[in-house]
């Protein structure tokens with residue numbers, strides 16, 4: 168054996184991380200990757216991957232649709248992605264992605280650098296009406312987002 172830390176996982180065996188989609192497999196964590204993110208999502212129609220409209224100030228992302236369909240909202244309009252489409256999101260570019268169609272979407276999302284993946288979510292708060300950021304809490308299997316301005320709970324995923 169060399170001293171190189173090769174790693175192999177079978178993605179269906181990776182435990183799903185609580186998030187707004189049916190499944191999020193953090194393959195990067197499972198293999199110990201430190202420079203880039205690599206997540207595999209399974210999202211039922213209507214589920215978002217994984218947040219609302221957000222941007223990563225210092226982080227690039229690439230979505231690759233393996234199956235199903237994805238609707239991607241950007242500052243330049245809406246894209247409709249089908250299987251085998253890949254979509255690049257430059258750093259600081261706002262985006263939201265939602266599974267659409269009549270069957271689950273399976274999507275690989277790659278992002279780098281991994282340690283700069285802070286997301287800024289900016290959406291209209293249903294309580295105070297302002298376009299605000301979000302803070303979040305993880306409580307067991309639930310993921311809760313709060314308005315940064317008024318503190319109201321705005322979204323709960325389980």
Ligand SMILES: [Zn+2]
Pocket residue numbers: 292293294295296297299314315316317318319
């Ligand atoms: Zn608010």
